[in-house]
Amino acid sequence: MNGLQPARRGRTREYLIAGAISEEEAIMITTSPVDIEARYAPNINPTYPVILHRAADCTVWDVDGKAYLDMLAGFSALNLGHGHPALIDALTDQAKRLTLAARVFHHSRSAPLLERLARFSGYEKALLMNSGAEAVETMVKAARRYGYRTRNIPEGRAEIIVFTGNFHGRTLGMISASSTPRYKEGYGPLLPGFRMVPYGDLEATRQAVTPDTCAVMLEAVQGRGGVVLPPDGFLEGVRQLCDETGILMLADEVQAGLGRTGYRFAVEAENVRADGVAIGKSLSGGIYPVSAFLADAPLMDVFTPGSHGSTFGGNPMACAVAEAALGVFEEEDLIARSHRLGREILPRLNAMKGGVVRDVRARGLWFALVIDPERGNARKLCRRLVDAGLLCDACPGEAIRFSPPLTITGHDLTKALDIMEEIMRTESTSRSE
Numbered sequence: 001m002n003g004l005q006p007a008r009r010g011r012t013r014e015y016l017i018a019g020a021i022s023e024e025e026a027i028m029i030t031t032s033p034v035d036i037e038a039r040y041a042p043n044i045n046p047t048y049p050v051i052l053h054r055a056a057d058c059t060v061w062d063v064d065g066k067a068y069l070d071m072l073a074g075f076s077a078l079n080l081g082h083g084h085p086a087l088i089d090a091l092t093d094q095a096k097r098l099t100l101a102a103r104v105f106h107h108s109r110s111a112p113l114l115e116r117l118a119r120f121s122g123y124e125k126a127l128l129m130n131s132g133a134e135a136v137e138t139m140v141k142a143a144r145r146y147g148y149r150t151r152n153i154p155e156g157r158a159e160i161i162v163f164t165g166n167f168h169g170r171t172l173g174m175i176s177a178s179s180t181p182r183y184k185e186g187y188g189p190l191l192p193g194f195r196m197v198p199y200g201d202l203e204a205t206r207q208a209v210t211p212d213t214c215a216v217m218l219e220a221v222q223g224r225g226g227v228v229l230p231p232d233g234f235l236e237g238v239r240q241l242c243d244e245t246g247i248l249m250l251a252d253e254v255q256a257g258l259g260r261t262g263y264r265f266a267v268e269a270e271n272v273r274a275d276g277v278a279i280g281k282s283l284s285g286g287i288y289p290v291s292a293f294l295a296d297a298p299l300m301d302v303f304t305p306g307s308h309g310s311t312f313g314g315n316p317m318a319c320a321v322a323e324a325a326l327g328v329f330e331e332e333d334l335i336a337r338s339h340r341l342g343r344e345i346l347p348r349l350n351a352m353k354g355g356v357v358r359d360v361r362a363r364g365l366w367f368a369l370v371i372d373p374e375r376g377n378a379r380k381l382c383r384r385l386v387d388a389g390l391l392c393d394a395c396p397g398e399a400i401r402f403s404p405p406l407t408i409t410g411h412d413l414t415k416a417l418d419i420m421e422e423i424m425r426t427e428s429t430s431r432s433e
C-alpha cells in the first residue's frame with residue numbers, strides 16, 4: 001500500500017544503477033508515503049494508515065483501489081460531495097480567466113457572490129476570508145471594536161464569553177479561546193479577553209457577563225467536541241441574555257452551518273438569529289478555501305479602510321466556487337434533505353445504544369456514537385470502521401463522529417448503518433464473552 005506503480009517500485013535498483021534516480025530517491029521509492037511524510041513533516045495529526053487517492057461524490061478510493069464511503073466529508077467541508085460537477089466547472093472556468101486580483105482593485109466575481117450570499121444567509125454584509133479560523137478571528141475583531149464603540153468598554157478590556165469544549169480553529173487567537181490544554185501548551189503568551197463558561201450552562205453564562213463583556217461566542221453544536229448538543233433552550237436563553245444586556249451573540253457555524261444540522265445555521269434549531277456568524281468549510285464545497293464573517297451593517301461597518309484584509313480573501317476563484325456551492329445548496333435542496341435523512345436514520349442510530357454504545361448524539365446528518373470506555377475504545381472501533389470501508393473519526397469523550405456529504409443516497413446511508421451496526425454488535429459480543 002505504498003502508492004507507487006508496482007513496475008517502478010520493482011525496478012528501483014535498475015534505475016539506481018543506470019543513474020536515473022539518486023540514492024535518496026531510491027530510498028523514497030521503497031519507503032511508504034506514510035514514512036516519507038513522517039520524515040518530512042511534523043507529526044501533528046493522529047491518522048489512519050489509509051492513503052486516499054481519488055473520489056466521486058460520497059465514495060473515496062485509496063491508492064490500492066479500495067473503496068470507502070466518506071462518512072466525514074472533510075469535517076463538513078465536502079457537504080456537496082466530492083467533485084461536484086458544478087463546482088469543478090466553476091473552478092476550472094475561473095482558473096482560465098482570473099485567479100487573483102490585488103485587493104486594491106475590484107474583480108468581476110465578487111458582486112455576484114456577495115449578492116447571493118446576502119440572499120442565502122439573510123445577513124446584509126459578508127467579509128470574505130480563507131480558513132474557518134480566520135473567519136472567527138474576523139468576527140472577534142468586529143465584536144471587540146463594536147463593544148468599544150457602543151458599550152464604552154475601556155480600550156484593551158473587551159471580553160468575550162466562550163465555552164468549554166469549543167473548537168474555533170488553530171490560530172493563536174482561537175487557541176486562546178480554547179479550554180483544551182494540548183491545543184495551547186507551549187504556545188504562550190496567549191491572547192487575553194476570553195472568559196470560559198461550561199458549555200450549555202445558561203446561569204453561568206449570565207454570571208459571567210461584566211461591564212467589559214462585548215459578546216458571547218458559541219457553536220450551536222460542538223463538532224470537534226464530539227457532536228455535543230447544548231440543553232434545549234440554551235440557544236434561546238443566550239439570545240435573550242444578549243438582548244437584555246446589549247451584548248452580541250456570535251455563532252461559529254464553520255462546521256455546523258450550511259445544512260449540516262438540517263438548518264441553514266445550527267442556531268436556527270431554536271429559531272435564533274445570531275448577530276454575527278462565521279462560516280467556512282461547506283461554503284468552499286471542499287475544493288477551495290473560502291470562509292466568511294456575516295453580519296448586518298451596524299456590526300460589519302466597524303471595519304474601515306485598512307483595518308482588516310487578506311491577500312487571498314475573496315479572490316475570484318473563491319468567489320466563483322462559493323457562488324456555485326450556494327447554487328447547489330438551493331437547487332438540490334440540501335438543507336431540507338439533511339433534516340429529512342437525519343430524522344429517518346435516528347431510530348436506527350438509537351437502536352445501537354446498549355453494549356459498547358453508551359449514547360447517541362445527533363442533529364440533522366451529523367451524529368456521534370459515544371462508546372462506553374469500560375467496554376470499548378473509540379479510536380480502535382474507528383479503525384475497524386475504516387477497515388470495513390467507512391471513513392469516520394474519533395473525538396474527545398470516546399465519541400466516533402460521522403458527517404457524510406449531504407448528497408449521500410439512501411442506499412449508501414443504509415449500507416453505512418449496516419456496517420456500523422455490525423461492528424458495534426460484534427464488539428459488544430466479543431467483550432461480553
Ligand SMILES: Cc1ncc(COP(=O)(O)O)c(C=O)c1O
Pocket residue numbers: 075131132133134136167168169170219223224252253254255256280281
Ligand atoms: C466550529 C469550527 N470553527 C472553526 C474551525 C476552523 O476552521 P479551519 O480549520 O478552516 O481554520 C473549525 C474546524 O474544524 C470548526 O469546526
